[in-house]
Amino acid sequence: MTSLVDAPASVQTAIRPPAPGRRRSRRTWPIVALLLGPSAVLITVFIVLPAVYGVWLSLTNTQLTGFAARNPQFIGLDNYTYLLASADFLASLGQTGTFLFWSAIIGQTVLGMVAAVLLSRTWVRGKGFFGAALLMPMVVPEVVASLTWASVLATSPEGTLNRLTGLFGADSTAWLQDFPMLAIILVNIWRGLAFAMIMFQAALEDVPAELIEASRVDGASAVQVFRYVTLPLIRGPVFLYLLLTTISTVGVFGLVYFLTRGGPGGQTTIAAIYIYERALQFSQIGIGSAASIILLVIVLVLGVVYVRLAKVQV
Amino acid sequence: MTAISNPSAAPVVATRKRPLRPVDVVQRAIGYVLLVLLVLFCLVPFAWVVLSAVDADAGAIVKFPEFSFVNFTRFFSDPGTPLLLVNSLVIAISSTALNLALGIAGGYALSRFAFRGRRFFMFAILLIRVVPAPATIVALYLIMVNLQLANTLHGLILVQAVSGLPVTLWLMKGTVDAVPVELEEAAWTDGSTRLGAIRRIVLPVIGPGLGAAAMLQFMGSWGDFLTPLVLLQNQDLYPLAIGLFRAFTERNIVDWGLLAASGIVYVLPPAILYLFVRKHLLKSSLGGALKG
Numbered sequence: 037m038t039s040l041v042d043a044p045a046s047v048q049t050a051i052r053p054p055a056p057g058r059r060r061s062r063r064t065w066p067i068v069a070l071l072l073g074p075s076a077v078l079i080t081v082f083i084v085l086p087a088v089y090g091v092w093l094s095l096t097n098t099q100l101t102g103f104a105a106r107n108p109q110f111i112g113l114d115n116y117t118y119l120l121a122s123a124d125f126l127a128s129l130g131q132t133g134t135f136l137f138w139s140a141i142i143g144q145t146v147l148g149m150v151a152a153v154l155l156s157r158t159w160v161r162g163k164g165f166f167g168a169a170l171l172m173p174m175v176v177p178e179v180v181a182s183l184t185w186a187s188v189l190a191t192s193p194e195g196t197l198n199r200l201t202g203l204f205g206a207d208s209t210a211w212l213q214d215f216p217m218l219a220i221i222l223v224n225i226w227r228g229l230a231f232a233m234i235m236f237q238a239a240l241e242d243v244p245a246e247l248i249e250a251s252r253v254d255g256a257s258a259v260q261v262f263r264y265v266t267l268p269l270i271r272g273p274v275f276l277y278l279l280l281t282t283i284s285t286v287g288v289f290g291l292v293y294f295l296t297r298g299g300p301g302g303q304t305t306i307a308a309i310y311i312y313e314r315a316l317q318f319s320q321i322g323i324g325s326a327a328s329i330i331l332l333v334i335v336l337v338l339g340v341v342y343v344r345l346a347k348v349q350v
Numbered sequence: 351m352t353a354i355s356n357p358s359a360a361p362v363v364a365t366r367k368r369p370l371r372p373v374d375v376v377q378r379a380i381g382y383v384l385l386v387l388l389v390l391f392c393l394v395p396f397a398w399v400v401l402s403a404v405d406a407d408a409g410a411i412v413k414f415p416e417f418s419f420v421n422f423t424r425f426f427s428d429p430g431t432p433l434l435l436v437n438s439l440v441i442a443i444s445s446t447a448l449n450l451a452l453g454i455a456g457g458y459a460l461s462r463f464a465f466r467g468r469r470f471f472m473f474a475i476l477l478i479r480v481v482p483a484p485a486t487i488v489a490l491y492l493i494m495v496n497l498q499l500a501n502t503l504h505g506l507i508l509v510q511a512v513s514g515l516p517v518t519l520w521l522m523k524g525t526v527d528a529v530p531v532e533l534e535e536a537a538w539t540d541g542s543t544r545l546g547a548i549r550r551i552v553l554p555v556i557g558p559g560l561g562a563a564a565m566l567q568f569m570g571s572w573g574d575f576l577t578p579l580v581l582l583q584n585q586d587l588y589p590l591a592i593g594l595f596r597a598f599t600e601r602n603i604v605d606w607g608l609l610a611a612s613g614i615v616y617v618l619p620p621a622i623l624y625l626f627v628r629k630h631l632l633k634s635s636l637g638g639a640l641k642g
Contacts, residue, residue: 064463067544071459075452075515076471082490082512083478090489098492151388154381169389172396175624177573179591180399180613183598187398187410194411196394226391258377287482290575294595308484315488316580328485339480 094326100319108322115326124302125327128310129334132286135221135306140285141278143225148232153262155233156240167233174230182294185223189295212296216304220292227291228284232277239273240266275346282338286331307331402610409606421611431612433586434593439619441507441578441589442571448511449518449567450560456515457522458548462531472523475516483513483576491580501583509577514567521566525559526552561627569620590616 094115098108119125151170155163173181188196191210198208211219243266251261267274289308292298298305298313305313307327315324370378402408403422405415425431460468490509491500499505529552537547575591582588588596594612598604 064465068459068463068465071455072471075456075519078452078508078512079475079478079515081493082509083481083486083516086486086489086493087481089493090486093489093492147388150384154385157381159378160381160385166385166389170392173392175569175620176617177591177620178575179573179594180617183594183609183613184395184399186598187402187412188395190410192411194413196398196412226395229388229392283480283482287484289484290579290591290595294575294598297599308482311484311488312576312580316491321488321492324488328488332481332485335480335482335485 090325090328093321094329096322098321098325100316100321111322115322116330119323119326119330124305125310127302128305128307129330131217131303131305132307132331134217135224135288135292135304136282136285139221139224140228140281143221144228144232144281145274145278147225147229149236151229151233152236152240153266155237170233171230173226174228178290179294181223181227182291185219185226186295189219213300216296216300220295220304223291223295224285224288228281231284232281235273235277235280236270239270243269272346275342279339279342282342283335286335399610399613402606403614405607405610407607408610410604421607422615424608425611425615428608431593431608434588434590434612435615437503437587438572438589438591438616441503441510442568442619444504444507445510445514445571446564446568448507449514450564452511452515453518453522453563454553454556454560456519458526458552460519460523461526472520475519478516487576487580494581500581501587503587506578506581506587509581510571510574511567513577514570517566518563521559521563522556525556528559529555565623565627568623572620 095110095112096108097111097114151166154160155167160166176184189211190196190198191208191213192198193202193208195208195211197211202208209215247265247269248261251265252258256264287308288306289312292304292306293309293312296304298309308331311324311327311331314320314327398412401412401415404417404419405413406418406420407416408421460472494500494505494509497505499508533551534547537551538544542550573591575595578589578592579595582592590612594609594616597609597612
């Protein structure tokens with residue numbers, strides 16, 4: 037997740053004209069091949085090839101075991117027509133959408149923005165402590181994050197969340213059985229809040245303080261200033277964040293798999309888990325690959341939409 | 351909640367020279383309440399792992415611990431768990447070393463030479479970040495099986511080193527860009543070879559960029575769950591991530607104390623590395639500013 041942050045900032049360095057002292061000559065080719073060649077070959081084999089091979093696999097009936105494992109056949113778009121008519125797959129896409137919308141686009145964005153705006157106030161004391169505490173969920177490994185929440189969501193009346201709701205007089209609930217989607221949305225908000233906060237803090241730093249002060253002097257309330265001055269100015273970074281969080285949320289696997297393994301009754305089989313189950317547990321490589329390609333296309337379409345939206349008024 | 355945050359808001363209000371309007375006081379109080387709630391939301395889930403790790407009688411829920419380090423001694427004396435830690439260390443350290451070696455060489459080439467296809471290469475590897483990992487894992491698994499690299503540690507190390515390579519290349523390219531080429535040229539005129547100049551001039555000054563790249567790669571590899579889950583079937587090769595997952599899901603009776611202690615052991619290396627690299631980064635950038 038963190039690694040995605042670096043990409044946009046570095047884009048600008050690439051657009052810069054080549055630094056002086058760089059020489060273009062025939063003699064550079066051997067040394068470039070020597071230095072960059074291994075990276076280029078490895079990236080091709082372990083990143084590009086899987087993507088291309090995935091497209092081919094999605095057009096075959098490849099299996100991990102059985103007859104089709106030895107002799108896979110080209111079957112055209114059969115896997116795609118199967119998937120698009122499959123209630124399980126469509127339900128899985130729907131769950132991915134629900135998970136993405138409520139956890140990333142609403143939850144992380146709103147809470148991350150609240151945290152970033154509050155921490156940008158001059159009157160807040162203890163910013164170091166607040167910032168460090170909010171970063172904790174992001175820096176621990178996925179498996180530890182899941183483990184902590186397994187205890188919070190524990191079914192017994194002494195589970196942390198049940199104790200909390202018990203304060204308000206509610207009966208104890210088996211959160212991961214009765215409200216599995218709500219539970220994983222909550223966990224993913226917790227996990228991704230800090231990334232949103234970091235992105236928005238960086239964006240807010242670029243908003244000129246005089247503009248905010250001028251609006252305040254003109255009698256605008258804090259909420260009005262945020263809505264009409266700050267938000268339009270950070271529109272670009274907000275959509276960039278939405279793009280990055282969409283990619284990483286669609287790629288969430290371990291966090292959900294650890295807690296629910298897609299259950300109960302397939303209620304939390306988000307697309308990543310659907311692909312894993314189909315391809316590697318039911319050994320239907322072809323169908324799993326077709327599902328991967330459909331997911332990839334959806335992410336790309338969303339990406340284009342965000343980029344368009346970000347540019348409208350900037 | 352209000353009771354907790356009001357005292358912290360009060361001194362701020364009191365020490366102000368200009369008296370605050372009541373509406374400001376209310377806004378600040380609400381601000382502190384929200385911040386405290388967010389912090390509680392972020393920190394409370396960790397209570398179980400921290401308390402249970404030092405609890406001789408740990409269970410699935412948060413309770414006051416029967417304080418002891420017995421879970422940690424069990425972690426290191428258990429027949430299975432130390433191997434998980436060793437595997438995790440081998441995988442993360444090797445993949446980071448390989449990633450950095452490739453990244454430094456490639457980043458130097460991308461920064462110092464203008465060759466055909468350089469811009470295309472940079473943007474192509476940037477585009478790779480758009481692809482979610484679960485979308486390529488199936489084809490990657492089959493390729494690894496065909497290359498006889500599935501279910502081996504070196505196969506996993508190779509995959510993880512390469513998956514972080516686009517980011518490392520970008521970072522190292524930017525870092526080398528910031529080193530004046532004149533320094534290198536001076537070394538060449540003093541009779542140094544190109545590689546000699548890289549070793550003596552470039553490597554010593556790219557520490558902070560290298561540290562950042564190393565930390566990102568190490569944490570990515572250390573925390574990775576999906577790739578080892580798919581690529582490794584042999585129990586003796588499991589890293590901590592998979593070992594913890596199996597211990598949580600596949601045993602009838604979960605050993606909560608051991609699980610929590612393993613979780614703490616699992617969190618420590620990236621935490622220590624983070625603190626160390628951060629301090630080092632601060633020092634080196636400060637040193638550069640003072641010398642400059």
